[in-house]
Amino acid sequence: MTEAKKYFTRLGDGSSIHMTAEEIKADIEAGVADAVDRGKIDALTPEEKQKIFDIVTMPGKIVGVEPGKEIVMSNDSGAYKINVKSGIPISVDTEVLIYERVLGCDSVDVGNTDYNYKTAKGVAKREASKLKNALNISIMPLFYGAMPNLGFYTKPDGPVDNWAVLLPEGRVKESMDAQEEAVHHAVRDIVYVAEQMNDVGADGFQLDTSGAAGDADFLASLKACEEITRKFPNMGVEIGMAGEFVLGMHGKLKYNDVRLAGLYPHKQVKLAEQAGASIFGAVVNTNCNKSFPWNISRVCTFLKACSEAAVIPVHANVGMGVNGIPMCEILPSDMVSRADKAIVEICKLDGF
Amino acid sequence: MEKELILKEAFDSVIDSDEDKAMEVIKKAEEMGIDPVELLTEGFSAGIKHLGDLFGRGEVFLPELIFAAEVMKMVTTEIESKLEGGAMAKKGVMIIGTVEGDVHDIGKGIVASLVKTNGIEVIDLGREVPAQVFIDKAKEYNADIVGSSALLTTTMTVQKEIEELLKKEGLRDKVKTMIGGAPVTQRWADRIGADYYCEDASEGVKYALEYLANKN
Numbered sequence: 001m002t003e004a005k006k007y008f009t010r011l012g013d014g015s016s017i018h019m020t021a022e023e024i025k026a027d028i029e030a031g032v033a034d035a036v037d038r039g040k041i042d043a044l045t046p047e048e049k050q051k052i053f054d055i056v057t058m059p060g061k062i063v064g065v066e067p068g069k070e071i072v073m074s075n076d077s078g079a080y081k082i083n084v085k086s087g088i089p090i091s092v093d094t095e096v097l098i099y100e101r102v103l104g105c106d107s108v109d110v111g112n113t114d115y116n117y118k119t120a121k122g123v124a125k126r127e128a129s130k131l132k133n134a135l136n137i138s139i140m141p142l143f144y145g146a147m148p149n150l151g152f153y154t155k156p157d158g159p160v161d162n163w164a165v166l167l168p169e170g171r172v173k174e175s176m177d178a179q180e181e182a183v184h185h186a187v188r189d190i191v192y193v194a195e196q197m198n199d200v201g202a203d204g205f206q207l208d209t210s211g212a213a214g215d216a217d218f219l220a221s222l223k224a225c226e227e228i229t230r231k232f233p234n235m236g237v238e239i240g241m242a243g244e245f246v247l248g249m250h251g252k253l254k255y256n257d258v259r260l261a262g263l264y265p266h267k268q269v270k271l272a273e274q275a276g277a278s279i280f281g282a283v284v285n286t287n288c289n290k291s292f293p294w295n296i297s298r299v300c301t302f303l304k305a306c307s308e309a310a311v312i313p314v315h316a317n318v319g320m321g322v323n324g325i326p327m328c329e330i331l332p333s334d335m336v337s338r339a340d341k342a343i344v345e346i347c348k349l350d351g352f
Numbered sequence: 353m354e355k356e357l358i359l360k361e362a363f364d365s366v367i368d369s370d371e372d373k374a375m376e377v378i379k380k381a382e383e384m385g386i387d388p389v390e391l392l393t394e395g396f397s398a399g400i401k402h403l404g405d406l407f408g409r410g411e412v413f414l415p416e417l418i419f420a421a422e423v424m425k426m427v428t429t430e431i432e433s434k435l436e437g438g439a440m441a442k443k444g445v446m447i448i449g450t451v452e453g454d455v456h457d458i459g460k461g462i463v464a465s466l467v468k469t470n471g472i473e474v475i476d477l478g479r480e481v482p483a484q485v486f487i488d489k490a491k492e493y494n495a496d497i498v499g500s501s502a503l504l505t506t507t508m509t510v511q512k513e514i515e516e517l518l519k520k521e522g523l524r525d526k527v528k529t530m531i532g533g534a535p536v537t538q539r540w541a542d543r544i545g546a547d548y549y550c551e552d553a554s555e556g557v558k559y560a561l562e563y564l565a566n567k568n
Contacts, residue, residue, distance in 0.1 A: 013537050038409055164457065170422050172415045214414075248413020262410040288537045289551060327535050329505060 007057045010335050012295050013288040014328030021057070024293045028052050031290070031297030038245075039264040041305040044297070048346050052300060055342050056293050062337045065344045072351040074279075074315060075099060076145055076208050076240065078111025079134070093134040100140045106351070109145025109206040110134050116149040118158065121189040124196040132200035143238065144197040145206030148190060148220045150213035153182040160185070163249060179216035179250045183223065190224035191231070198232040204278065205237045212242035214249025215260040218268075222255045222275040229276030239272045240281025240317060241265070244302065265306035273312050279351070280314050282306045283322045292335050296324040296342050303347035313350035316343050355386055362395025366427075367403060369419035374427050378434075388431045396427050397469050404462055404553045417462065424469045442473050444496035444564040446530075447489050449477030451510035456503035456533075463499065463532065463556045470557055472497075472564065483513035487521055496567065497560055499530040499550075508535055512544040528563050530556060 006018035019027070028049050036043045044052075055063065065071075075081075079095045082088050090098070092110060099105040110131045112120045120127055127144065135142055154162035160182045163175035194205050205228060211218035218241075225237045246268065248261025255271050263271070265282040272280045284299040303323070307314050321327035324339035343349055358381050365374035374396070381391045403420050406412035448464050450457045457479040468474045475493050477485060481500075490498050498518070502508040511531045518524040528547040531540070541549035548563075550556040 011537070011539075013535065013539065015537075015539055167414055167418050170418055172418055176415070245410035247410070248415070251413035251415045261413045264410070285534075288535055321535070327505065 014326035027294040031294040035301035072106040109143035128196040141203035143204035186220040225275040236278030238279040315351035359395040363399040366399030446497040448499040449481035450479035454507040460501040502533040
């Protein structure tokens, strides 16, 4: 009896593994089932599952989307991946030009290296000047971006009590009050920064990694988005998420009568729309212990439901540890390109 | 059958964070002659474990978990007061903390609460704990288990440092190590020589109880 053919793939932490066709198919079924169970959403069709199987087992290290299915590419993290993160001494406006003219990106967000609105507020006019310089020499739309990051508003760095300290002590009411107060501070700061960016002609404003500090963090993004789009209607707002469901650190916060805690992408996007967002950045977590076929099938099930529910464009975050991309420092192009192809062709997303 | 119903009521009282109901269940169980330790582990503790699982799925939120933990604390104290000698025998000691450079301690806190409610003394070192502190505290408390949590690929290396320091200090055979966190895997545990990889809080409790039961 000959041994079944095995295909190269990876685990969620990037480790190389080899799986038989049967094993891959079983993981695809299990990944879809997990998303259906958690998100209470429809399963992928047999054809879509077969498509994932084909993508997983496709020959070639790097795969690509079919011609005509190319999508736009936006980039986050403040245009400091080349200069600050890679240590190549160039200015932000030069980095923007590299994104535009060398890497072929469709947009990038310019932001402070600390990448949160509380820090950006103190230097907002200087940040706006930096953005203006970049806008003057580039063609593609530029966003200003940072995280709402409510954690920055807790003591000792901020004005409110730290709910991560209060909660384990059983001081639930105080922790809820502290989170509600932090939302107020964050919205004020975000809108102030947005005003400075609108003044220099920013094309968009990015609320990145929303919900990172829980449901209050997501609420801050929604409220800030609502106010920004009302005050500065010519500047689009992108709300990008931190995780697949909104973590209930508060648990009772609502936006337009919808409880935020526990919402999965297909429901998050509807609230982003109500808040006036122009783009929604969907995120599904990668499980390090599961295979790429399991992870990407789960991702496609969630993202397809999100894409079908959405009226506004949905851009998937395809960075480390989310949306099928392994959680490791150097991202393997074999799985990144397969995740990209599956998300575009099955979930019909609008951008990355 | 009646015992099963009581255990179910105990389970539900924790799920509902209903302290009055929990106290009523303890009273009823006493009248029926049900072993209080069984009531705690099979009823109340099973409830909080289930809540931990629901939290991981986004179906239950942190304040609800905290309320339930408060009920557990009350229940544990009440049951302890009814036991001969006044307290349940301590099953062992566990040192737990989030490693240096890492501020993420929600998951670690949940593991600590669940382990504690299962009769194991927990020394929670908090977050951003240097490797050496894990070792110092393991010595100080004569720990059976050293648990560490890391949520970042850049901080999980501290778990390896803990393993190395335990060997250096001659403690490696005296304690079992348990590791967890989003980027942590069984393969990482194998690579650094950790004894247990825990995917979630329930697994942490399971391994701790199994190890201590065999040891004692």
